[in-house]
Amino acid sequence: MLPRRLTWIDATNRDAHSYLVEDDRCLFFGEYFAHQGYEGGYTNNLILNFKIKPSALQKNPARRKYKTGAIREVAECLRNVAGANAAKYTWVPVPPSKAAGDPDYDDRLERTLRAAFDVSVVDIRNVLRQTESTEADHLAGDRLTPEQLSAILDVDTAALAAAPIRERGVILFDDVLTTGKHFKCCKDQLTDRLGNVPVTGLFIARRVPPDVSIEFDVILDGK
Amino acid sequence: MTDLVAQATATADFEQRAVLPARELGAYEALWAQQGTTFKTLADVFREHPGSIPSDFVSESEAKQYSRIALGAIREAGIKHFGIRVDGASEYPLKLHDAQHPVALLYFQGNWDITSSRCVAIVGTREPSPEGVRRAAKLARGFVKSSFTIVSGLAQGIDTAAHEGAIEAGGMTVAVLGTPITAAYPAQNRELQDRIADDFLVISQVPIVRYSRQKAHLNRLFFPERNVTMAALTEATIIVEAGNTSGTLVQARHALQQGRKLFILDSCFRSPDLTWPAKLVEKGAIRVSDFDEIRDRLAP
Numbered sequence: 001m002l003p004r005r006l007t008w009i010d011a012t013n014r015d016a017h018s019y020l021v022e023d024d025r026c027l028f029f030g031e032y033f034a035h036q037g038y039e040g041g042y043t044n045n046l047i048l049n050f051k052i053k054p055s056a057l058q059k060n061p062a063r064r065k066y067k068t069g070a071i072r073e074v075a076e077c078l079r080n081v082a083g084a085n086a087a088k089y090t091w092v093p094v095p096p097s098k099a100a101g102d103p104d105y106d107d108r109l110e111r112t113l114r115a116a117f118d119v120s121v122v123d124i125r126n127v128l129r130q131t132e133s134t135e136a137d138h139l140a141g142d143r144l145t146p147e148q149l150s151a152i153l154d155v156d157t158a159a160l161a162a163a164p165i166r167e168r169g170v171i172l173f174d175d176v177l178t179t180g181k182h183f184k185c186c187k188d189q190l191t192d193r194l195g196n197v198p199v200t201g202l203f204i205a206r207r208v209p210p211d212v213s214i215e216f217d218v219i220l221d222g223k
Numbered sequence: 224m225t226d227l228v229a230q231a232t233a234t235a236d237f238e239q240r241a242v243l244p245a246r247e248l249g250a251y252e253a254l255w256a257q258q259g260t261t262f263k264t265l266a267d268v269f270r271e272h273p274g275s276i277p278s279d280f281v282s283e284s285e286a287k288q289y290s291r292i293a294l295g296a297i298r299e300a301g302i303k304h305f306g307i308r309v310d311g312a313s314e315y316p317l318k319l320h321d322a323q324h325p326v327a328l329l330y331f332q333g334n335w336d337i338t339s340s341r342c343v344a345i346v347g348t349r350e351p352s353p354e355g356v357r358r359a360a361k362l363a364r365g366f367v368k369s370s371f372t373i374v375s376g377l378a379q380g381i382d383t384a385a386h387e388g389a390i391e392a393g394g395m396t397v398a399v400l401g402t403p404i405t406a407a408y409p410a411q412n413r414e415l416q417d418r419i420a421d422d423f424l425v426i427s428q429v430p431i432v433r434y435s436r437q438k439a440h441l442n443r444l445f446f447p448e449r450n451v452t453m454a455a456l457t458e459a460t461i462i463v464e465a466g467n468t469s470g471t472l473v474q475a476r477h478a479l480q481q482g483r484k485l486f487i488l489d490s491c492f493r494s495p496d497l498t499w500p501a502k503l504v505e506k507g508a509i510r511v512s513d514f515d516e517i518r519d520r521l522a523p
Contacts, residue, residue, distance in 0.1 A: 004274065005312045006241040013244060013306065027241050031314050033336035041339030043314065085236035168236070200238065208335070216298045219245055220291060 002029040002046070002077040002204070009177070009206065011218035016209055019146070019180035022218060026183065026201035029077060031208045032176050043205050046070050050175055050204065053104050071108060074204055075115035082117075090123045090166045094174040094186055095153070098133040109173055123166050127156045128186055149185045160193055169198035177206040242276060242312040249290025250277035251328040255430035256289065262428075262448055266324035269310065276309055277327055293431045300405040302420075305332045321481040322455040326428040329452075330404045332420035337372055337395050343521075344374040344453045344478075346471050347381030347463040355381060355464035358488060360388030362461060365514030367394025374399060374457050376449060377416055377425075379409050381463045381471075386415060390422075399453045400427040401446035403434045428452055450474035459484035459521060461511075464491060465499070472499055479507050484520065486511045 009017065009026040020026060030043035038045055049070035057064050079086070093109035113124045132152045134144060144152075172186050183201045190199050254260055254277055269275060278286055297305060308315045309328050316338055319325050345362055347355060359381045363373045366389075373389035375382040377398040389396040398419045400408075404427045407413040419425050429445045450473045454460055460478040462485070465471040478485045485508040491500045492510060504510055511517050 003312045003315070005276070005309075006237055007309075007313045008241050008243045010243055010245050012248075015304075027238070029313060031335065033334070036336045039339070040336045041314075044336075044339075081237045083237075088236065168238075216294060219294055220298065 002043070002074070004077075004080055006081060006202070011215040013206070014215055014218075016206065017177055017180040019184045024180065024184070024187075024201070025198065026177060026180070026203065026206075028177060028203040028206040029081075030205045032205040034207055034209050046073060047176060047205055050074060050108060051106075054106055055104050058103075067108075071112050071115060075112050078112070078116040085168075086117050086122045088166055088168040089171045090125055090169070091117070091171050091173055092125055092127055092186075092190070094172055094182055095128040095130045097130060097135070099130055102133045104133075109175065113173060123163065125159055127160045128189065129154050129156070144181075146181055146185055149181065150188065153185055153189050155189050155193060157193060160190075165194060165197050169200065170194070171200050171202050173202050175204045177201065177203040242309050243278075244307055244309075245290050245294065246283070246286045247276060247278055247309050247328060248293055248307050248330070249286040249288070250281040252289035252293045252430050252432045253277075253281045253285045254327075255433040256436075260433075262324040262326065265327055269325075269327055274311060276311055289432055296403075296405045296431050296435065302332065302404060305330055305404060306335065307331070308335075316456065319452065319455045321483075322451050323477065323480065324451075325455075326452060329426055329428040330431075331424060331426045332404055333422070333424040335424065337397055337424045338456065340372045340395060341370065342372045342374050342397065342457040344457040344460040344474065345381070345385035345463060346375055346450070346453070346460060346465075346474055348465045348469050348471065349378050349380040349382075351380045351384070351464045354490070356384045358490070359384035359463045360391075362463065362514055362517075363388030363394070363396075364392040365518070367392040369518060372397060374453055376401060376446075376453060377408075377412055377419070378446075379412070383412060383415065385463075386419065390418070395423050397424045397426060397456070399449045399456065400425060400429065401449045402442070403427055403429045403431040405431050406434065426452070426456075446470055447473040451477045454478035454483055455481055457483065459486060459517070461486045461488070461517060462491065463488050465497075467497060467499055472503075475499075475503055475508065476506075479503070484509065486517050486520075488512070 006027040006029060014020050032047050033040035033044055036044055038048060049066040052063055052067045091113050093113060096106050098105045110126050130152050131154050170190055187199045307328055307330055343366055345359055363385045366373055372395040373385050374397040375385040377400055386396045396419060402408045407416045434442055447470045450470060454474050454477045460474055462471055462475060475485055487500050487508050487510055489510060489512040491497060
């Protein structure tokens with residue numbers, strides 16, 4: 001099981017996520033160990049199953065149960081950890097890297113949120129989408145610059161304006177925090193339109209590359 | 224104490240409950256700075272308040288103060304990267320719950336994913352015979368060939384032979400320290416510790432600030448505590464050689480209590496002065512003569 005308590009990105013672990021700065025608020029459940037695959041422990045297995053591509057399921061339908069199981073498990077953890085407070089946030093899934101119509105279009109994040117919460121009470125808003133497909137490699141990351149990524153991110157302004165954002169702000173939900181680029185671009189798109197509403201990233205796992213450094217200066221020297 | 228927990232849990236939402244690593248390690252250090260704190264007293268507090276973490280019992284300002292001292296010491300020690308594990312949050316190894324007094328927080332350096340490999344502990348005396356050193360290294364090689372990780376305590380003697388044997392055989396090794404990550408003991412193992420931190424995994428439950436403030440004879444009490452953690456982290460403990468008063472025997476008792484397998488090398492039984500091998504066999508330890516015999520008794 002994933003833990004019942006989330007962890008913040010702070011100066012001790014931020015270095016692994018090069019696009020994140022001190023102001024960014026990101027939470028995660030577990031850690032994904034790059035290059036370890038299914039050997040990397042519980043969280044690695046959960047993430048790999050969660051991210052099984054639709055085309056892989058087409059080829060091997062027997063794997064569907066692993067993906068469905070992973071979605072159910074993550075949904076349960078979200079429900080446990082958020083409890084009644086889930087209704088105090090507006091939940092926005094980070095958009096799939098494949099545009100609608102692509103054989104690998106995968107709306108697993110939105111499905112997970114819908115499985116986690118009572119949709120009549122909790123505000124789940126699918127307001128972001130990618131207008132073009134990109135290579136979604138959660139290990140390497142895609143090659144786009146933030147500007148290129150922002151250019152293909154589209155905000156459904158009507159859906160965003162359809163109801164007020166809940167009192168505690170937006171939770172941007174994604175599976176793996178890698179460099180933080182997607183989070184930053186999505187956050188920027190939202191804050192451009194919402195102003196000062198807090199936008200917090202919530203990830204199933206953060207990716208841990210082998211060598212990272214601690215930002216001692218942030219804590220000790222007040223930089 | 225209780226009031227802080229009540230305050231924290233009554234209205235806390237998941238953002239407030241989330242672990243802030245820098246604050247959490249400060250809270251752990253602050254708890255340890257209080258007089259009378261032991262692993263037992265801490266574990267008792269957490270047993271009484273299930274699901275709580277160190278920062279539930281420490282004020283924000285105190286946690287911050289101790290965080291700065293500990294992080295300062297870590298930077299001073301030249302450590303570039305480390306992490307923590309907090310019971311109840313990201314990647315805390317649940318097998319540690321089998322320990323008598325589970326640790327609320329631990330520090331580590333290196334590749335945490337090694338903890339999901341199959342691990343055995345090879346331990347023993349700081350003053351081994353040349354035969355003992357040879358046996359420890361040979362066992363380490365055997366386990367490495369079978370894709371096991373070798374866990375030991377970075378002490379002189381058998382521990383060092385086990386770590387080095389694993390590395391020389393191209394395998395993985397984990398050092399569970401009886402000192403904080405900021406210190407090395409014995410000093411001549413500093414290089415080995417750095418190597419294990421860089422390429423494999425070093426773990427320590429020992430509070431940095433408390434350790435730096437108290438006398439050496441009190442700090443020695445941390446060594447047997449790490450043996451308990453070592454037993455809990457591994458599926459089996461193997462004693463290569465140990466005297467009647469060796470700290471290794473702490474690990475032996477705890478391994479059995481935790482439901483882990485305990486193997487004792489045959490050679491230990493041949494020394495007429497040693498009373499512990501027979502006693503431990505009565506309690507469930509297994510007498511073995513070589514690697515193959517151990518391997519056969521572990522899950523395939």
